[in-house]
Amino acid sequence: MSNPGTPRRRTRRRDGLEPPSTGAAAEDPEPPTEEVARTIALRQLTAAPRSRAQLEAAMAKKDVPEDVAARVLDRFTEVGLVDDVAYAEMLVRTRHAERGLARRALAAELRRKGIGPEVAQVALEQVDGDDEIAAARRLAEKKARSTTGLDPQVRRRRLAGMLARKGFPGGVAMRVIDEVLAAEGVDPFGTDDEGGGDWGAWSG
Template sequence: MAFQTGRRGRSGNEPPPVGAAASDVEPDQESVARAIALRLLTGAARSRAQLADAMARKDVPDAVAEKVLDRFSEVGLIDDAEFARMLVRTRHAERGLSRRAIAVELRRKGIDDELASSALEEVDGDDEEAAARALVRRKLAATSTLDTQTRARRTYAALGRKGYPPGLVSRLVREELADAASEVPGGLEPD
C-alpha cells in the first residue's frame, strides 16, 4: 500500500511528472553552487567567505565551490574589497558604529585583515568622533527627563555597545552635559 502525499496523490518516492526534478533528479554540484551564490547575492552583497560557508552547509565539494567562486570573482559578482568598503560606509554612516566594531563585523564576515584595514581607512578619527558626538547628543536628548547620572550611564552603555572607546565617550558626555547645563531653559538670554 503506497502512501499518498501532496495534492496530486503521488507516492513519496516518485519524481514529479514535470519540471526540472522530473528530468534531473540530482543536479550537478556546480549548478547547485551557482544557484546558492546567485540566490544569496540577489538579496545582498556577500563576501567570498560567506558564500563559501553557505555552499559548505549544502555539502558542495570544496573544489567545486572554489571554481564557482573564482568565476564569480572574475566577472565581478564577488569583490571582497568593494564589499568591505561598502560595509564600512554603511555601518558607520547609518548605524554609527565605531571602527573597532566595524572591524569585528568585517572579520566575522570573512574579510581578511589587509582588506579590512584598507576599507577602515575611509573612517578617520575626526569622522569617528563626529559620529560619536551625534550619538551622545541623540541619547542625551532622549533621556532628558532623567537625572544626570542615569543619562550619562545610559549614554556610556549605548556608545560602548557601538564599540567606542570609554575615554572618548566619557569626554563627549562630559562636554555635552556641560553644554546642556549652560543653556538657559526656554531659550531666554540671562540679564
C-alpha cells in the first residue's frame, strides 16, 4: 500500500504522444484552408462592402495561399458577394453625395481600394461637370459661412484650399468662389487683385 504522503510518479509519455506544442505540428503548421479564407472574407464583408483587392489583402495578412484565396473569391464573385463594378459605383455615389468629392479625388480613392482603371472610369461617369459645380458651390457656401468677418483674401485662400483637397479643378473652384463671395456683396479680390490669380498659390 502506498504512503499517502509520498508523491506519485508521473507516468512517462510514450514516444509519439508528445503535446502538439512540442511536436512537428507546431513547427510546421498547415496553411490556412478554404474554410479559413471564407471566414475571413465573410467577416470583412459583414463589416463593410469591400473590393476583391481588399479581400485578397486581408487574406494575405493571414497567410492564406494565393491559389486558395483566388478559388474562394472566384466563388464569391459567381454568387454576387464580390462585385467590383457595383462596389465602385456605390463608392462614387456615396463619397460624392456625402463628402462632396470631385472626380479627381474619387479616382484616387478608387485606386486606393484596388479598383482597376476600366471599372473606375465607368463608375466615375456618374459624376459630370454640372454635378461637380453644384457640389463645389455647396461646399464653398458652407465654408464661407464659417469665415464671415475675415479678410476677403484670407477667405479666398481658405475656400480654395478646401476645394483643392476635395479634388476640384482650379477653374471650377475659382468660378464658384467668386460667385459665392460676390453673392455676399464681398469683393473676393480685395483692392490689390483684379484677376483670378494663380490657383497653385491659392490652394497651397
